[in-house]
Amino acid sequence: MALEHAILVCLSEQDLSGYDLAKQFDTSIGFFWHASHPQIYRELRKLKDQGLLVSTDHSQVGKPNKTVYSLTDTGREALFAWSQRAVEPPAVKDELLVRLYALDDIDRPALMAQLHDRLEKHQERLRQYRRIKETQYASPDLSSRQQGKLIALEMGIRYEENWVSWCEEALETLTNRA
């Protein structure tokens, strides 16, 4: 129901090929809505059939040709209409938290190792977000589009900070009670 709209969001800023979109969904907007390339190509076909996108072939020098997609007026209207619809908070789905529910029946040392691993991953992600903020959003006057992205990025930063401190405390608590 919504990869469709996330694609419209990406294309509202600039025309992109499937490959470029896949890269966006692996970084940038991908921090808040991930998608794999088979899913993207499948969705592009559907959106084109619905008339929300048009495609044009671009030949490139030194690289293989690519098919670039652009929003149609109908596509931009669909994006606007979608933006008016209510959204539910996303459901949390985390295997690590589920494992904590069975603390008696799982491998404790393995869990500790997994918490360490998570801690490191969230630290790395946090560094990445902070780097992006410094390099791309440091200017005092941002366009409103950039402003929006920055607000989302702030959520990313807090989210990772939260994970980092939670992992640290969880490790401490579990060590003391071992």
Place this chain on the structure above:
Amino acid sequence: MALEHAILVCLSEQDLSGYDLAKQFDTSIGFFWHASHPQIYRELRKLKDQGLLVSTDHSQVGKPNKTVYSLTDTGREALFAWSQRAVEPPAVKDELLVRLYALDDIDRPALMAQLHDRLEKHQERLRQYRRIKETQYASPDLSSRQQGKLIALEMGIRYEENWVSWCEEALETLTNRA
């Protein structure tokens, strides 16, 4: 790949019917791993076929009969083996954050209303988590199983606190820049 394991986690604590499991996945463990009832019944059948669960019919007075599932030894081993496998951090997927990426092309007043709505929902969820903590985890000596659940609940509380403060700040920023 993992509802299967979340069910094993639930049944490692106590035997449950499909209906009871559905309730757990709507509250409790459901805060960290949600599942709908068709999915649960489908999974129970598979787990039973694999020999990880057995079912027994329980006749009840004053209520319809139910089928109660219990872990087999194989099931408990599968749970332990799963707990040793590495876990990836879950992907964030949030339409509201995606909308911020297209701040120029969406309905701004609608977005503000959605942020208000989210704020209220996260506040409510936070109240709920705090109530659970006070009523169910206030005791100084918790079993190790309860300890684990409390650590997960702490994540839930921080997660919601984070959302609440982010929503407040996002609303403020967007109001000033309107």
Place this chain on the structure above:
DNA sequence: GGCAACATGTAACTTGTTACATGATTCC
């Protein structure tokens, strides 16, 4: 009698993942 909660399911569909498949170009 009607509603809410209990209890269990199926069918159809959408969404998402993994593995496979192909071929171009650039750089070492």
Place this chain on the structure above:
DNA sequence: GGAATCATGTAACAAGTTACATGTTGCC
């Protein structure tokens, strides 16, 4: 020659949602 990156796809499967379907019991 081989690896990396660019570029686009298909096929099969797994996971998740929504709507439909059925019947019980307790309570007002």
